[in-house]
Amino acid sequence: MAGLSPCIDEALVARAAEVVAGLKRKQLTLVTAESCTAGLISAALSQAPGAGEVLHGSFVTYTKANKAMALGVDLFVLKSQGSVNAEVVRQLARGALARSPADLALAVSGVLGPEPDVDGNPVGLVYFCCCHRHEELRVLRADMGQLPHDTLRREAVLQGLAFIDTCIER
Amino acid sequence: MAGLSPCIDEALVARAAEVVAGLKRKQLTLVTAESCTAGLISAALSQAPGAGEVLHGSFVTYTKANKAMALGVDLFVLKSQGSVNAEVVRQLARGALARSPADLALAVSGVLGPEPDVDGNPVGLVYFCCCHRHEELRVLRADMGQLPHDTLRREAVLQGLAFIDTCIER
Numbered sequence: 448m449a450g451l452s453p454c455i456d457e458a459l460v461a462r463a464a465e466v467v468a469g470l471k472r473k474q475l476t477l478v479t480a481e482s483c484t485a486g487l488i489s490a491a492l493s494q495a496p497g498a499g500e501v502l503h504g505s506f507v508t509y510t511k512a513n514k515a516m517a518l519g520v521d522l523f524v525l526k527s528q529g530s531v532n533a534e535v536v537r538q539l540a541r542g543a544l545a546r547s548p549a550d551l552a553l554a555v556s557g558v559l560g561p562e563p564d565v566d567g568n569p570v571g572l573v574y575f576c577c578c579h580r581h582e583e584l585r586v587l588r589a590d591m592g593q594l595p596h597d598t599l600r601r602e603a604v605l606q607g608l609a610f611i612d613t614c615i616e617r
Numbered sequence: 618m619a620g621l622s623p624c625i626d627e628a629l630v631a632r633a634a635e636v637v638a639g640l641k642r643k644q645l646t647l648v649t650a651e652s653c654t655a656g657l658i659s660a661a662l663s664q665a666p667g668a669g670e671v672l673h674g675s676f677v678t679y680t681k682a683n684k685a686m687a688l689g690v691d692l693f694v695l696k697s698q699g700s701v702n703a704e705v706v707r708q709l710a711r712g713a714l715a716r717s718p719a720d721l722a723l724a725v726s727g728v729l730g731p732e733p734d735v736d737g738n739p740v741g742l743v744y745f746c747c748c749h750r751h752e753e754l755r756v757l758r759a760d761m762g763q764l765p766h767d768t769l770r771r772e773a774v775l776q777g778l779a780f781i782d783t784c785i786e787r
């Protein structure tokens with residue numbers, strides 16, 4: 448098996464380890480709710496030393512039907528406004544906190560391309576929501592532009608991780 | 618951004634794409650319930666062409682508390698028998714199907730090391746469960762041995778993907 452590249456790129460794993468260390472310092476546990484990143488934020492975090500003390504898990508809600516059924520996102524909102532907007536990431540984050548023992552939730556929903564999504568949202572548009580259990584939630588909108596698919600995936604993971612840092616340092 | 622390695626190793630993504638193609642041929646949709654792989658199976662599947670027609674998402678239940686709260690796994694079983702056994706992967710798969718519109722669930726729970734888990738399960742022990750909504754579920758136990766952490770992660774992802782193939786071809 449020698450010579451194989453790592454399952455997840457080492458730069459992402461290293462950045463995730465910094466976030467896990469920050470959560471440990473603050474004694475906060477995390478759950479993620481991931482649409483476009485599909486579990487990659489959770490998987491990267493899980494590789495950090497001590498991840499088991501910090502990461503409860505993730506709800507990957509790739510389809511609209513699963514956003515509604517697994518996390519209780521309002522189907523009317525999904526059908527009328529699509530999956531990539533502030534309201535949906537808010538509902539994803541709240542839904543994850545309601546179904547997990549975690550202190551903090553990070554939600555992400557966006558369009559990584561190569562095509563716009565079925566609702567016409569442009570490639571590179573990504574919304575994040577970070578939410579402490581007992582505090583007001585924060586939403587971040589990123590317009591990353593029409594970059595290659597894997598570059599957008601990387602940026603979505605990195606910006607999601609950075610947003611956790613921002614939210615726990617406030 | 619040129620020259621960056623891909624977020625997820627290309628061999629895993631290529632194997633996941635074969636599984637997505639197989640699910641499409643069978644017109645089956647999938648949800649995963651991932652403990653030790655922490656979302657990596659879901660993330661790899663999501664990169665396949667047409668993944669949005671096949672993959673509903675994933676429940677990543679990294680801690681025991683989250684296995685119980687997110688997927689309804691029996692806490693008594695988790696406390697008395699640990700997280701890595703046939704009964705827990707059965708409950709993970711059933712819990713995921715009950716909370717998702719998917720036709721098929723793949724659950725995985727194991728010890729990727731470098732240390733045995735808190736219940737004394739050895740490094741390299743991984744259980745999988747694959748379950749159609751209306752059929753009997755199937756459990757697979759793998760003893761992968763004391764391999765490096767990232768090698769075990771890769772093997773857990775690949776064996777999980779292969780188990781989906783096996784279950785849909787029956």
